[in-house]
Amino acid sequence: MTPEELRSLTPGVLGILVRRGADFAAAEDAVQDALVEALRVWPDDPPRDPKGWLVTVAWRRFLDAARSEAARRRREESAEEEPPPGPATSVDDTLQLYFLCAHPSLTPASAVALTLRAVGGLTTRQIAEAYLVPEATMAQRISRAKRTVSRVRFDQPGDVATVLRVLYLVFNEGYTGDVDLAAEAIRLTRQLAATIDHPEVYGLLALMLLHHARRAARTGDDGGLVPLAEQDRTRWDTALIAEGVLILQAALARDRLGEFQAQAAIAALHADAPHAGETDWVQIVEWYDELARLTDSPVVRLNRAVAVGEADGARAGLAALSDLDQTLPRYAAVAAYLHERDGDGKRAARLYAEAAAQAPNLAERDHLTRQAARLHRQL
Template structure:
């Protein structure tokens, strides 16, 4: 078959949507290397991606990467020709490269760095990463974040303008990339797009191009948390706390993969915060029942996490772990060092007060924590906890001795 045929006419094997989206970073990198600016390259690749999704189900190409590069390049040239004000760019990109196999250079890591540039806000970096690296459409990203598509389009456009002058070869900060991916994971999911699964896919992609203990640690952390997801909600949609989850519902294969990644990372003896968090998650996963949880080891890992990050949230969670390992009194003493403004501190104190037998005070705190909660599921769970204690004899009349 002639190599000069239009890539849209080349038959081949079917390619699924996830595979197509996985080609996006390399394609953008190739266009930027050939002289395109990042914003125009990303727009051109998105248009080519839409064409691929329409055409490949019936007529897939032999070389999907080469197809996407060629189609994106042609759209980039069309865009340059239609914008007379950017005539110089048109002169730079007008000569289409000869057909052939895709370039072997992989610029995926540089693209991660660019989309997580320190000049961008967290929300902008997340949106740009999902679009440029993840290959998602603006509509998908908007629906996942529960904002209008026009709002998300403006956010992405502003982000691209902000990094317009950043060199593609400029060294990036891997720690910032990991923070952005962690934000994607914790953003939850809405509609047809599961951001947790998307974050896992993107982190796997990053792990394929860079060997780093913290990348492996973050991927392990995501897998260990995602493995518990089937047990996290009851049939009525209410939140099920970790101690009450049906562990038979946990994904053991995902847990095994996460533990394997973590052990390999820890063996290189370059501990970081994501490895420490993953170690804590692994200890929870290792317990066949909540009562068998090794809280003493968890406290030790929280000590490491506090040492690494000095995070108020880490100190809060450490206080709860201390309460489980050494008793409610010790947990409350550790909690006293945590600032009142730290999110979920009131809920943590409610739990510890309940363990200490101060039930009436725990009811007050659960109610207050519910009032402060920003998520519906969390608020309902806290109100259920307050109602559960209120049903105890004497608690509703303020008698904490029962």
């Protein structure tokens, strides 16, 4: 069994412990201990029933911890008789765990960390490395999150939209350390899609697959950022694209449009074009109109301005841009691109340099700096 397959058992095991009466925070610690033990023991002695083995070991770890703390003596007395090995219920608690870990009382950062640990089965060290923070800092964040949700009823209804936002935050972190967070987000979203029949879950899964399909083409041999229009499309993963489009079509057929379905539709139109020049920008603008209606997001309207510039010309794109706040992230980069398309190289060079100074990461900063330098050479 691979580490990913092992981690996929985490929600079911954790749910069983909580239903047996274990405090969520203590149960999660016990499950993590059981996962570590499984990685040590299973290569030489694999169990016939992996989930049952994890439940048994995790429950014993929980009882051991309960017995060592005076504050949990009453819980120990109620659990004095150890249940037989293996799952005690056929109830699937996966969805409740997603809701719990994305509870509105948590900050987005805490919800992401708790989801990766309690639902994803990652260790605190792995999560800390992925987010480039000290392990002690991440441990404190997770502990606070667990204390917060321990006060929430396990069977309390949750908000699917909040869960999806948390998973999308995970996906957008990409790859850092020894954990591929984009792949982990896809795995968790697949797991969620198998648990709940919801078109926006499918929309997010389709969006992730379509974006992930372009991953190999996003950077050049020198590690530099390659814009979508300049990517080598032969490096795109056609199997992921086909799967994403199929999932999206099934979601759209439900006629319950949401923002992730609209974003996925835009990504699918980009994926459908054999070359950048064949992109159906008119239809992309229409989807941005739908997305703006759904979200009223300034970032969506910023991206729409780019699409309008491609569909109707740079002047039309600049007109769409004029209504937006110039302090928006990446506003300067979009303005630079449209001004260059409109023939104003001098202004575009200045805006590219301005955008580079505001870039959120090194790869984007280097790309924008190169764009500014290219235009300066042409002046």
